[in-house]
Amino acid sequence: MTEQVALYHWEPNANSGKPMLALAEKGVAYESHYTDLLSFDQHKPEYLKMNPNGTIPVMKHGDRVLTESTAIMEYVNEAFDGTALMPEDVQARWRIRWWMKFMDQWLGPSFSMLGWSMFVGPSVRQKDPAELDAAIERIPLPERRTAWRKAISGNFSDAEMAESKRRVALGVEMLEAELGRHDYVASDEYSLADINWFNSTYSLPLGQPDLAGKDRTPNIMRWLKQVYHRPAVQETWTKGRTDLASRYRLVMEEID
Amino acid sequence: MGMMTLYHGEPNGPSLTVLAALYETGLDADLVPIDLSLGERHRKAPLGVESAMSIEGEGPVLEVNGEAMADSVFLAQYLDERAGGAGLQPSDPLAHWEMMMWCRYIIERVAPAAAYLGNRAHGTARLKNLDGPAFDMLTDAISSVDLKQRWIDIRNGDFDEAKVADSATKISEAVDKLEERLADGRDWLMGDFSIADLESYAWLAGMVSILPSAFDRAENATAWMVRVKARPSVAAALACAQSDDPTTAWAPGPEINRWG
Numbered sequence: 466m467t468e469q470v471a472l473y474h475w476e477p478n479a480n481s482g483k484p485m486l487a488l489a490e491k492g493v494a495y496e497s498h499y500t501d502l503l504s505f506d507q508h509k510p511e512y513l514k515m516n517p518n519g520t521i522p523v524m525k526h527g528d529r530v531l532t533e534s535t536a537i538m539e540y541v542n543e544a545f546d547g548t549a550l551m552p553e554d555v556q557a558r559w560r561i562r563w564w565m566k567f568m569d570q571w572l573g574p575s576f577s578m579l580g581w582s583m584f585v586g587p588s589v590r591q592k593d594p595a596e597l598d599a600a601i602e603r604i605p606l607p608e609r610r611t612a613w614r615k616a617i618s619g620n621f622s623d624a625e626m627a628e629s630k631r632r633v634a635l636g637v638e639m640l641e642a643e644l645g646r647h648d649y650v651a652s653d654e655y656s657l658a659d660i661n662w663f664n665s666t667y668s669l670p671l672g673q674p675d676l677a678g679k680d681r682t683p684n685i686m687r688w689l690k691q692v693y694h695r696p697a698v699q700e701t702w703t704k705g706r707t708d709l710a711s712r713y714r715l716v717m718e719e720i721d
Numbered sequence: 722m723g724m725m726t727l728y729h730g731e732p733n734g735p736s737l738t739v740l741a742a743l744y745e746t747g748l749d750a751d752l753v754p755i756d757l758s759l760g761e762r763h764r765k766a767p768l769g770v771e772s773a774m775s776i777e778g779e780g781p782v783l784e785v786n787g788e789a790m791a792d793s794v795f796l797a798q799y800l801d802e803r804a805g806g807a808g809l810q811p812s813d814p815l816a817h818w819e820m821m822m823w824c825r826y827i828i829e830r831v832a833p834a835a836a837y838l839g840n841r842a843h844g845t846a847r848l849k850n851l852d853g854p855a856f857d858m859l860t861d862a863i864s865s866v867d868l869k870q871r872w873i874d875i876r877n878g879d880f881d882e883a884k885v886a887d888s889a890t891k892i893s894e895a896v897d898k899l900e901e902r903l904a905d906g907r908d909w910l911m912g913d914f915s916i917a918d919l920e921s922y923a924w925l926a927g928m929v930s931i932l933p934s935a936f937d938r939a940e941n942a943t944a945w946m947v948r949v950k951a952r953p954s955v956a957a958a959l960a961c962a963q964s965d966d967p968t969t970a971w972a973p974g975p976e977i978n979r980w981g
């Protein structure tokens with residue numbers, strides 16, 4: 466297949482980083498469309514035509530339009546030649562899918578809540594209130610409209626923040642134990658599960674030193690280092706624009 | 722590849738998906754019925770992190786090579802792939818992506834709503850029959866804190882009316898989506914029969930009696946349900962039932978999305 470690939474992505478982390486890294490691992494060149502979450506680019510009419518849910522990322526392959534970061538990665542792995550990002554072993558494939566779902570639907574939303582309350586909310590709060598209101602009105606998913614309102618006003622309840630913190634701490638413990646059972650997440654080979662988890666955990670030793678670090682989580686540190694050194698990761702990180710990107714370098718120094 | 726033992730509940734929801742997928746593949750497995758609605762999965766099935774922390778809630782557990790595997794869609798994929806491709810997943814990458822998107826929609830939006838309504842209709846009364854110590858014994862065996870809380874809420878009959886209403890909307894939307902998908906006269910959701918049919922049917926079958934209005938004008942969806950139910954694999958799965966009406970068998974399912 467020689468059709469052009471175009472990717473609409475934000476920073477190379479969380480959900481955007483998944484297809485970015487999968488494409489880079491496969492050696493597939495793509496047209497990069499930086500979609501600024503903090504300017505609400507994902508709710509603009511042209512974007513909603515591609516993804517009516519108004520979430521990032523979106524991938525175009527020829528005239529196909531694909532959404533949902535983990536499902537896009539599976540497509541990328543199946544549609545292009547190059548390094549296999551899923552092993553042959555069927556039981557390992559099951560485990561990889563389990564761990565990706567656990568991140569996408571249980572742990573990831575808790576990371577998001579903490580990230581939005583600490584970074585996304587404060588980053589957009591200074592904008593003109595009328596402009597913000599109009600921006601929120603354009604958000605298609607009702608649950609997301611609520612999340613944005615809370616992020617902007619700093620109104621996540623104590624109970625929901627505490628629950629998110631509990632989940633993040635437990636998720637980190639589970640990852641540490643898993644990397645004691647396997648060389649990589651869910652199997653002994655580098656796979657989509659590593660890309661999925663790495664995108665949400667790479668900066669843990671810096672952002673949450675109480676949860677992850679040399680002494681507390683040696684397996685996670687070993688794994689982060691292995692993943693950091695992959696050429697696909699290095700190449701992809703150059704596509705970031707906010708200071709999230711410079712944090713990577715700091716984490717690197719901490720580990721090397 | 723290791724013998725398989727499937728610890729399954731009544732053929733409704735995730736247990737129905739996995740039993741039917743097993744029959745579709747023709748693979749051999751030991752079947753061990755357990756009562757998911759009494760939390761037996763935490764005491765009578767093998768435990769592992771993936772079964773204890775499964776966000777599907779109380780689904781079946783497949784034991785292979787000493788590992789406790791969970792999550793119905795992925796178990797169905799496992800069975801299909803272990804059989805060398807039993808035709809339950811499209812091989813074209815785009816069609817496969819579409820199937821996974823459909824299943825994700827069911828898992829993320831529809832299953833939590835169905836479980837909420839199903840447990841409200843049938844779960845609370847059953848759990849109220851347990852005395853305090855018996856219920857404590859049940860929940861003590863559960864290591865996932867949020868899953869345990871869903872058990873407690875169900876026993877207390879603690880259902881948020883806004884969530885009940887939203888769940889009913891989600892079920893109606895799902896039926897509409899089926900109706901639209903089937904409007905071109907196709908027999909199965911992805912064209913060929915697939916895991917998407919099994920997973921959608923498994924969660925919606927119990928909604929017909931709880932939310933009949935959702936199916937009122939849904940001729941295509943209703944005819945599709947008859948077709949799915951008549952498949953030999955689904956009929957064989959339903960024959961595993963120990964109760965008269967497995968569509969009333971509910972145990973805590975996935976949580977309602979807390980982020981969007």
Ligand SMILES: N[C@@H](CCC(=O)N[C@@H](CS)C(=O)NCC(=O)O)C(=O)O
Nearest residue numbers: 479480481520521522533534535609
């Ligand atoms: N399940 C979706 C979630 C995508 C998602 O939520 N992306 C975030 C950025 S990491 C987003 O678009 N947030 C902006 C918004 O909700 O307005 C996926 O994995 O693609």
